[in-house]
Amino acid sequence: MSKYLLNKFLYTVDRDPELVERYREDPKGTVEWWEAERANVILNVPGAERSTWLRFDDVERQALAAHDYQKLFELGAHPFLALTLFIAMFERDYTEPLAFQREYAVRLSHFTLPYPDIST
Amino acid sequence: MATVAAVIASTHHPFYYRASTSTGADRPAFADEWVAKITSFRETLTRANPDVVVLVGSDHFHQIWLDNMPQFLVGKAPFYDANWYNEEREFGLPKMFFTGQENLSAHILRDGLDAGFDLAFSNELRIDHSVTCPMITLRPEADLPIVPIYTNIFAPPLPQPKRYVQLGQMIRDVVESWPSDKRVAIIGTGHLSLELGGPRQFGPHGPDPEFDRKAVDWIASGDIEKALGEVSLESLWEPGNATHGFLDFMLMMGVAGAGEKADYVDSLDLFHTMEAYFTWYPKGGGQA
Numbered sequence: 001m002s003k004y005l006l007n008k009f010l011y012t013v014d015r016d017p018e019l020v021e022r023y024r025e026d027p028k029g030t031v032e033w034w035e036a037e038r039a040n041v042i043l044n045v046p047g048a049e050r051s052t053w054l055r056f057d058d059v060e061r062q063a064l065a066a067h068d069y070q071k072l073f074e075l076g077a078h079p080f081l082a083l084t085l086f087i088a089m090f091e092r093d094y095t096e097p098l099a100f101q102r103e104y105a106v107r108l109s110h111f112t113l114p115y116p117d118i119s120t
Numbered sequence: 121m122a123t124v125a126a127v128i129a130s131t132h133h134p135f136y137y138r139a140s141t142s143t144g145a146d147r148p149a150f151a152d153e154w155v156a157k158i159t160s161f162r163e164t165l166t167r168a169n170p171d172v173v174v175l176v177g178s179d180h181f182h183q184i185w186l187d188n189m190p191q192f193l194v195g196k197a198p199f200y201d202a203n204w205y206n207e208e209r210e211f212g213l214p215k216m217f218f219t220g221q222e223n224l225s226a227h228i229l230r231d232g233l234d235a236g237f238d239l240a241f242s243n244e245l246r247i248d249h250s251v252t253c254p255m256i257t258l259r260p261e262a263d264l265p266i267v268p269i270y271t272n273i274f275a276p277p278l279p280q281p282k283r284y285v286q287l288g289q290m291i292r293d294v295v296e297s298w299p300s301d302k303r304v305a306i307i308g309t310g311h312l313s314l315e316l317g318g319p320r321q322f323g324p325h326g327p328d329p330e331f332d333r334k335a336v337d338w339i340a341s342g343d344i345e346k347a348l349g350e351v352s353l354e355s356l357w358e359p360g361n362a363t364h365g366f367l368d369f370m371l372m373m374g375v376a377g378a379g380e381k382a383d384y385v386d387s388l389d390l391f392h393t394m395e396a397y398f399t400w401y402p403k404g405g406g407q408a
Binding site: 004007014015017042043044073078080081083084087088098101102104105106108110111113114115118119120 | 180181182185186187188204205206209210274275276277316317318319320321322323357358361362391
């Protein structure tokens with residue numbers, strides 16, 4: 001299990017406006033492309049010196065491909081990264097201010113303390 | 121030697137800029153009260169007449185990432201660009217630009233290292249809303265040179281709470297030993313109880329009003345001992361999953377000094393989280 005790689009996906013997509021749209025429109029394809037092309041790129045390091053060992057397990061890949069932020073929370077993805085990216089993708093579909101954020105909370109309401117560990 | 125003209129601790133609510141500048145139907149009901157409180161808080165910095173500002177905050181996974189995560193980092197650059205695409209997207213924050221007080225950065229790094237803090241540094245740092253929000257609220261002209269200092273309150277494992285207090289004490293000592301005639305304000309921002317990306321987020325008030333009430337009392341009375349007695353890395357998960365931002369308030373209690381009562385205390389119970397504002401005028405530093 002790689003909380004780090006989940007976070008790396010959320011982080012690198014969130015900071016790129018084109019990737020935010022691409023992930024919104026084609027989650028499965030974007031996750032597959034990202035895992036093949038980007039997962040092993042060390043940020044701030046030339047592409048030739050990429051890592052060789054990073055990959056999602058099936059549960060992680062499926063959670064990202066399904067936009068399943070409840071599962072991401074359960075897996076210990078960093079909640080700030082997940083929230084920020086999902087707001088960017090889906091807040092626009094709600095008319096009331098903060099309606100998406102409140103629904104997000106409700107959909108996580110089955111979690112009680114202690115929450116899943118987010119240590120990486 | 122330099123003078124610490126003011127010590128200021130504050131929450132950093134990224135929605136203030138948008139709330140305070142919006143008009144008509146877009147202006148939230150709480151905006152006028154919030155602006156009034158901020159205007160009053162701003163006066164506490166203005167009257168200290170600072171020349172330089174040290175800004176303590178925490179990067180929100182903007183430039184600082186898990187492949188290379190410093191616990192404490194001092195910016196040492198002649199200039200700083202500020203705010204990020206995703207902060208503009210979510211909060212409507214403007215792009216900003218600051219001049220750095222690079223010789224104070226160098227002094228903090230040298231003396232901080234010699235005092236036993238293995239500080240990281242950055243010569244090219246794009247700063248985020250943890251340190252730009254207090255400039256928007258307290259010094260919207262953004263016309264003073266700065267030294268940004270980042271702490272990790274975000275990515276476990278974190279240092280123990282007492283280490284943040286000790287870092288604050290060191291920053292105070294080192295600024296006071298800076299060979300300069302400048303007046304320095306030390307401003308740091310953190311959180312009270314806060315939940316982000318969890319089931320208690322975006323409620324009608326902060327997730328743990330009882331924690332907030334106690335925390336405001338600790339800060340206002342400078343009761344470092346009590347705060348350290350009640351707060352641990354483990355306990356901070358309970359008031360809300362982003363409440364480790366309170367460690368930056370504890371750092372600022374270290375800057376202000378044990379037992380030092382704040383000269384100005386205010387708070388505002390908003391949706392999602394409580395706002396809190398504190399100013400200390402060190403003896404001989406403030407301009408009453």
